[in-house]
Amino acid sequence: MDPSSATDTASHSSARGSRGDIGSAAAAGKQLQFGTGGGAVPVGMVPNGSRPGSRIGSRAELHSGSGGEGRRGSSAGDSSAQLERMGLGARRIMAEDSQWNLATVESLTSMCVRAIVERFEDHPVLAGLPAKYRSRVLASISVDIPLAKVVSIIDDDAPSALRPGYWQRRSAAHFPDAELARHGGKWKRLYCERTLEKELAAFVPGRGADFALGELAKALAPNVVRLQVDQLQPDANHADPAERKATDPNPDHVDPDVLVSHLDQLRDVTLYYGVKDVGVQFEWWLFGMTSNDSTYLSRALRRARWTSLTLSRCCIDDAKLATLCEGLKDHKYLVSLKLDHNRIGDQGAQSLARVLQSRHCALRVLDLGNNRIGALGSAHLAQALQHLSRSRRALASLVLRLNPLGNDGAFVVAYALHSAVDDPASLGFGRLDLAATAMGPSSLEQCAALVAGDIVEELDLSCNAFVANDPDIAAAAAAAAAATAAASTTAGVMASAALGSAAGGATLSAVAAAERDKMVEALGKTVWNSVQSSKRIKALDLRMTDLPESVVQAVQAALQQRAAAV
Numbered sequence: 001m002d003p004s005s006a007t008d009t010a011s012h013s014s015a016r017g018s019r020g021d022i023g024s025a026a027a028a029g030k031q032l033q034f035g036t037g038g039g040a041v042p043v044g045m046v047p048n049g050s051r052p053g054s055r056i057g058s059r060a061e062l063h064s065g066s067g068g069e070g071r072r073g074s075s076a077g078d079s080s081a082q083l084e085r086m087g088l089g090a091r092r093i094m095a096e097d098s099q100w101n102l103a104t105v106e107s108l109t110s111m112c113v114r115a116i117v118e119r120f121e122d123h124p125v126l127a128g129l130p131a132k133y134r135s136r137v138l139a140s141i142s143v144d145i146p147l148a149k150v151v152s153i154i155d156d157d158a159p160s161a162l163r164p165g166y167w168q169r170r171s172a173a174h175f176p177d178a179e180l181a182r183h184g185g186k187w188k189r190l191y192c193e194r195t196l197e198k199e200l201a202a203f204v205p206g207r208g209a210d211f212a213l214g215e216l217a218k219a220l221a222p223n224v225v226r227l228q229v230d231q232l233q234p235d236a237n238h239a240d241p242a243e244r245k246a247t248d249p250n251p252d253h254v255d256p257d258v259l260v261s262h263l264d265q266l267r268d269v270t271l272y273y274g275v276k277d278v279g280v281q282f283e284w285w286l287f288g289m290t291s292n293d294s295t296y297l298s299r300a301l302r303r304a305r306w307t308s309l310t311l312s313r314c315c316i317d318d319a320k321l322a323t324l325c326e327g328l329k330d331h332k333y334l335v336s337l338k339l340d341h342n343r344i345g346d347q348g349a350q351s352l353a354r355v356l357q358s359r360h361c362a363l364r365v366l367d368l369g370n371n372r373i374g375a376l377g378s379a380h381l382a383q384a385l386q387h388l389s390r391s392r393r394a395l396a397s398l399v400l401r402l403n404p405l406g407n408d409g410a411f412v413v414a415y416a417l418h419s420a421v422d423d424p425a426s427l428g429f430g431r432l433d434l435a436a437t438a439m440g441p442s443s444l445e446q447c448a449a450l451v452a453g454d455i456v457e458e459l460d461l462s463c464n465a466f467v468a469n470d471p472d473i474a475a476a477a478a479a480a481a482a483a484t485a486a487a488s489t490t491a492g493v494m495a496s497a498a499l500g501s502a503a504g505g506a507t508l509s510a511v512a513a514a515e516r517d518k519m520v521e522a523l524g525k526t527v528w529n530s531v532q533s534s535k536r537i538k539a540l541d542l543r544m545t546d547l548p549e550s551v552v553q554a555v556q557a558a559l560q561q562r563a564a565a566v
Contacts, residue, residue: 338365
């Protein structure tokens with residue numbers, strides 16, 4: 001065969017194969033088309049039926065006017081015009097893969113970031129990454145990675161970040177109700193503190209989880225400053241209700257030494273020795289601090305650097321408080337101590353008075369609300385207040401509300417503050433709470449002297465019946481009531497005598513009422529004058545008292561006007 005004939009035969013075969021390929025590609029790409037308007041071309045085809053990837057279909061050949069035998073007569077201008085009409089003037093060479101598109105190929109840096117994110121749990125890498133790639137990694141990694149793997153390598157979120165940081169995302173996922181302000185405005189600290197609070201609330205002594213709890217505390221230590229543990233569960237080895245007897249001691253709770261040994265940044269601690277949500281399984285032994293608990297806590301306090309300790313509703317009595325005071329008397333850092341809603345009596349107040357008189361005592365806030373402290377315990381506390389003032393120290397806040405102080409107990413406390421030094425305000429005393437303490441007229445007058453002497457800024461005297469607690473008024477009212485009762489019981493037997501007794505009772509009652517009204521008016525004037533002469537008082541609560549309502553409203557209006565002027 002002639003070589004030229006062979007060449008022509010091969011060319012015709014190739015053209016037929018090309019046309020077959022073009023038909024197949026058009027059928028396969030019937031649903032995927034590129035281009036705009038009416039110039040859309042099926043995937044796998046280029047203008048004029050050229051096979052993708054061939055020299056005939058390249059833009060270079062179209063512009064140069066060269067190509068196959070069917071294109072030799074065409075000009076470059078015609079090819080360019082046809083491309084423009086079909087919307088493919090800016091297109092690149094089409095790929096034979098029908099799934100291929102013209103999107104930009106992923107950059108190497110994006111692939112590296114994606115690889116780091118996918119393998120971060122097994123191989124955490126952050127050191128050495130530029131800031132923009134580091135932020136992309138932190139914005140993409142999972143918030144469920146074990147805390148021990150990320151707490152030491154991921155810093156706190158930047159306060160001015162435009163998008164949520166890693167710790168903010170993790171906190172929102174696990175603690176959506178958390179308050180950032182309670183944790184110093186730092187998201188990492190919020191997550192670490194809430195996590196440790198949750199673990200302490202779920203920890204049950206006696207189940208072998210002590211080591212794990214200690215390791216967790218050690219890992220979170222740099223980011224834990226404040227803890228509010230709302231539940232401490234009893235020891236599992238001694239808390240089985242089926243094996244308990246009525247004479248068995250209550251089970252102990254977690255040893256606070258774990259908080260002291262590992263958390264060197266911890267300063268504010270709130271502990272509740274009780275269980276939440278017990279439902280029908282309620283038992284009294286589930287609530288309250290035991291004697292051993294008080295010993296453990298006292299031992300921990302000797303080494304702790306806490307500045308605030310709250311032990312509300314923990315069933316602390318005088319004996320347990322005496323044990324706690326052994327660890328408090330030499331504490332150089334504790335500033336706030338809150339022991340409200342417990343069972344502290346006069347002996348417990350005496351133990352606290354000894355702590356206040358210690359030369360190492362740094363207490364500024366003392367809350368003993370809703371306990372059982374009477375006049376004797378008030379005398380011990382008053383003596384301690386005088387000792388503090390002589391040492392040029394003073395409490396900033398003293399809360400004794402809901403204690404049965406009586407008129408005498410409230411009087412000695414107010415008198416101790418008033419007669420302590422020439423200028424007690426210079427020591428920083430600011431708040432005194434004597435609400436619902438059965439105050440009488442003399443204690444109210446002494447508190448008015450505190451106001452007039454600019455010794456207090458906030459004073460709460462609400463829920464006190466000052467006049468009714470006066471001994472003379474009470475005696476007169478009792479005599480009138482007895483006379484009226486005697487007259488009613490003897491009626492019909494000795495009518496004349498009964499009438500005389502009734503008249504006598506009415507006279508006594510009238511005298512008592514007149515004396516009461518006179519005393520109420522005098523006390524109201526005393527309080528009003530003290531407020532008018534004071535330059536320091538900011539709040540004076542006189543609600544639910546037997547003072548004239550006009551005086552109470554006038555005092556509140558004067559204080560509001562003073563606050564608005566400032």
